[in-house]
Amino acid sequence: MKRFFSLLSPTSVSTPIILDGGNQVTEEAESTPETETTIEMGPPPSTSSDPPAMSTPESNNLGNPADARDQFCKSDIEADPGLRKPIESLDPNIRDAARRIYINMGPCQPTDHKYKKTPQGNSSTKRSFHANWFKNHGDWLEYSVAKEAAFCFYCFLFKQPRAENYGIEAFTRVGFRNWKDGPSVLDTHIGKHDSAHNKARQQYEAFKNQRQCVAHVMDRGSKKSEQDYKARLIIILGIIRFLLLQGHAFRGHDESSSSNNRGNFLELMSWYKKKDPIARNLLDSAGGNHLMTSHEIQFQLCQACAEETTKSIIADIGDKKFSLLVDESRDASIKEQMIMFLRYVNSYGYTIERFIQIKHVGNTRAASLKAALDGMFLEHGLSMSKLRGQGYGGASNMRGQFCGLQRLIQDENPYAFYIHCFAHQLQLVVVAVAKCCSSVTDFFNHITLIVNTVNASCKRHDELAQQQHDNIVSQLESGEIFSGRGKNQATNLVRPGDTRWGTHHKTLCRFLTMWKSVLQVLENIHDDAENLTQRSTAGGLISQMESFEFVFMLHLMIKLLGKTNELSQCLQRKDQNIVLAVSLIGVTLQKLQDIRENGWDQLLEETNEFCVKHSILLPNMDDTIPARGRSRGRGGQMVTYYHRFIYELFNVVHDQVITELNNRFAEISTQLLRCIACLDPRNSFANFDEDKLVENLLRCTLMTSPHMRFCLSLESSLKHSLRM
Structure with a gap:
């Protein structure tokens, strides 16, 4: 399958255009020297050397394809030669598949690696591998970063059963480390024309260029069958590329011939055949084992598209500097997955951010994540020395100053500076404020309980929406509010979430707007409750809403989170300037400090006006109440309402926000x-x-x-x- 991919432009993988399978494909099949060289990576589909990704019943070299699929997995392939499984240890049915993957990858030659120096023999002088050795032996010499040793690519792929030439085990299993006489030992390993190394090289060339080997010439199919196969493959690839770009599912619930909807892949292929008669002839004339419509082949072609897209991204980066973005999450199968993004400036001066790979990690310790990153960098030919920035979350294993992932990378490359996303840090500030003291925690718990209660069923949800609609109409008729584009839109309550940015402020603003509607729905729930639990819950929530402290906390948090929400919206803009973003943080801190020092009177006045409007009792600020967590009957500390609201709530919340902002934005x-x-x-x-x-x-x-x-x-x- 991969032998035809090089005929397509790397950048065309992401183009959402279905390729025609007509005369244009037939003209391309008329071989040119470049085309002949590209196709030589594998035989036509009817031969015994069909690529493993396109397994068919007649493929002789893979044996039983089902058995090969059961035994061959991506973990069998390692870019580092020191970590590879020997070819002879793999099942005979999958050895050729592994060889093709390794040939496509090429020998591992980390030229930017800092090679480890080790003492040689009894001498105290330390020596190491030299990158210029790749110039003389670049077609077969490999270097293992894990073992700090050299290996032979030819001898690994086609190790001779009775090899007698120099260092065959050292260059395949153990690893060569005799750096003192390195060049001469490498020449000795090559040996004469009949050495094990040269025999392995001949087998490598024959395997790679199978069109010219005798075994292929004897049983290869006609040129026409190869052209038809390539044309079908390009048509299928066009369909797959379109579905991948649009993010559509491939399969259907029922893909049988009698189904009215066989899934996006098969339905799109049927539409394509109706549109193009040449494509219909090509696809209908294929044998049952050349249709390329099985689920396994769909998956393999998707994987090939992903690999080609990744190659195009890596080629676009080239020798440029780049930044690294990493996140981790648990998937549906309860496996920890690490996602890697690269951010760079392309040749036109635009900032580009591209997804590179997702990789399963056994645990989330910094050392394990660093090892996984090293493997990904080695696999894609990236150099840690080109890294100039790191962007992770705020967990200790990522941002730890001494043992975190960012520190491990900075120990290797001190110019890879770590910057925590400003918008993410701001959300962490909001989460910390929502839990800064028991009163604020209770307030948000009550908000969540109210939202859950009034949205517990479709009936209550619709009832709340209807009540809000009636209130808006009544206010418009009385002149309390005015109509206009974008005003008085239908809305509903949402729960505040720690991971959903801006939901705390949005929920409180909607709650204030829908105050009467929420109370009406709670009253209806209390009256129509089927059991005592629902009735008592609704009644308790009404009493809580109509308390002065609840209203005060509602206005306080709306004013406070409004400032942070404005900053969050500015920080999330893609065209935001760095200097402006940094200055906005300082401006927000100044505004919060000003509100703390001069905003009490205005907040108290707004709260009192709201309470008077909605018939909520106002406390006398000089009256005394027990301090929170203290009993009046046991002689607990008594404080005034004024002390309670300004010193225990107003000042505490503002101090917490200012402290968190200063700590987060170092x-x-x-x-x-x-x-x-x-x-x-x-x-x-x-x-x-x-x-x-x-x-x-x-x-x-x-x-x-x-x-x-x-x-x-x-x-x-x-x-x-x-x-x-």
Whole structure:
């Protein structure tokens, strides 16, 4: 299957166009030297060397395809030669499949790796592998990062049963580490024309170029059958690419010939045959084992599309610097999965963010995640030295200062700075505020209980919507509110969630707008309750809503979360400027501090007006009540209502928000972003400030001698360039 993929442009994988299977495909099949070379990776479908991804009953080299699928999995393939399973240890039915995958991957040659130096023999001098050895032996020499040893690609794929040439075990199983005489030993391993290495090389070339080997020439099919097969494959690929891009499901509940809807894949293929008679002839004339419509082949073609798309992304990155985004989550099968994204600037100056891979990890410790990342980097040919940024969540295993994933990567590359998403940090601030004290926690618990109660059934949901509609109509008729585009829209209550950004503020705003409707629905639930539990719950919630403390907390949290919600919306904008984003945090802190110092009177006035409007009793602020958690009868501490609301609620909540904002948005992160903003090329580098740039670099980098020398050198270079 993969032998035909190179005929397609790598960037065309994501194009949502179904390729025609008519004359255009037939013209492409007229071989050119490039086409012949590409197709040589495998024989036509009727031969015994069909690629494993397109297993058919007549494929002789794979034996029973079902058995091969049961035994062959992606974990059998390792990019690092030191971690691979020997080919001879695999089942004979899947060895050729493994060889094809390894040939497509090519030898492992990490040129940017810092090779480990080890003492050689009795000498104290330490030596290591040299990357320039790849120049002389680039077609077969490999290096294992895990074992810090060299291996032979040819001998691994086609190890001779009775090999007598030099170092055959060292280059296939153990690993070669005699760096002192490295070049001469490598030449000795190659040996004469009949050495085990050269025999393995000949078998490698014959396997790769099967069109010219004798076994293939004897049983290969006609040129016409190969052209038809390629045309069918391109048609199927076009359908698969369209479904993948649109995110549609492939299969249907009933894919039998008598079904009216056989699923997106089969239905789209039927539509395509009706549209193009040439495609219909190609697909209908295929044998039962060449239809390429089975679920296994659909999955394999999807996997091939994913691999080609990934290759296109890696090629677009090239030698550019990039940033890493990682997240982890548990899937439906209760397995921990790690997702990797790369963020880079393409050749046109646009910021691109691309999904690269999802990988199962055994646990979420930082060391395990780092090992998984190293494997992904090695698999895709990425270098850790090109990494310039890290973006993870706020968990200790990710952002830990000493043993977190970001620290492990910075130990290897000190220029891969870690920045926690500002919008995510702000949501963590909101979550912390919602749990800052028992009164705030009780308030949000009551809000959640009220929302769940009035939305417990479709009947109550519709009743709440109808009550709100009637109230809006009544207010419009009385002139309390006015109509206009986007105003007075139908809405409903949603539960505040820790992971759903902005839901705390949205829920409270809707709750305030639907106050009368919520009370009416709770009264109806109390009157129509079928049991005492529902009646007592509804009655208790009504009493709670009509208390002064509940109304005060509602207005306080709306005002407070309104400021953070404005900041959250600004931070989530894709076109947000870094300097503006950092300044917005400072502005929000100033506003919150101003509200804490001067906003009490206004908040109390708004609360009192609301209570008077809805006939809620107002307490005398000079009266005394027991402090929260204390008993009046046992002589507990007594405080005034004024003390309760301003010192135990108003000040505590504001202090918690300001503290969390200062802790979450550390100075080093904001200074680093200001440093990056100095290099903004817009408006002829209008934000460029060499003094601020050097000052921030000195503040953000570790004060070791290399970093200090780098900063001083940068300062000298900047001043010299400005004088010129």
